[in-house]
Amino acid sequence: MTLTTISAHALVPTAHASKYLQQLCKHWQHNLAVEFTPDHGTVVFPKDARGADWLAAVRDAYGRCIRITARAAEQTASEVRTSMFEMDEERALCAALTAADIEIADAAARRDYASALDAAALMVEPINEYFEQVMVMAEDPALRGNRLKLLADVVSTLRLVGDFEQLPG
Numbered sequence: 657m658t659l660t661t662i663s664a665h666a667l668v669p670t671a672h673a674s675k676y677l678q679q680l681c682k683h684w685q686h687n688l689a690v691e692f693t694p695d696h697g698t699v700v701f702p703k704d705a706r707g708a709d710w711l712a713a714v715r716d717a718y719g720r721c722i723r724i725t726a727r728a729a730e731q732t733a734s735e736v737r738t739s740m741f742e743m744d745e746e747r748a749l750c751a752a753l754t755a756a757d758i759e760i761a762d763a764a765a766r767r768d769y770a771s772a773l774d775a776a777a778l779m780v781e782p783i784n785e786y787f788e789q790v791m792v793m794a795e796d797p798a799l800r801g802n803r804l805k806l807l808a809d810v811v812s813t814l815r816l817v818g819d820f821e822q823l824p825g
Contacts, residue, residue: 733801
């Protein structure tokens with residue numbers, strides 16, 4: 657999955673162009689990928705992803721996780737015990753989470769939100785398979801708690817990118 661690149665070019669005549677350009681680039685540099693010189697600036701805005709199907713899929717997968725974990729917070733185990741996994745989808749989600757957790761945390765620390773979103777998008781399929789194949793609210797309280805904890809960890813990792821519930825849809 658890659659983001660579509662949209663480019664814009666602006667010419668604004670002013671006596672202080674270099675000063676304004678550098679101020680804007682320094683401001684955007686706090687949250688975005690920016691390269692600039694006194695006479696040229698490039699800012700990469702990942703917002704072109706809004707409305708994309710894959711972003712809606714991340715939002716929906718995140719929403720499934722947060723809804724069930726919020727309703728059953730008191731039943732959630734304190735840690736995930738992989739020895740309790742009974743199904744391949746549990747192992748697959750745990751593996752996807754392990755990979756995404758590292759990538760998302762690293763990307764968020766670098767303020768590279770496009771890469772963080774890419775890693776979050778890779779979580780969609782394992783999350784959906786998990787919900788389709790695994791009975792999260794199992795009768796066994798220990799198994800249920802373990803499954804809820806795995807989903808709570810998914811929520812924590814995806815929240816490093818942002819609160820997907822705030823996206824429209």
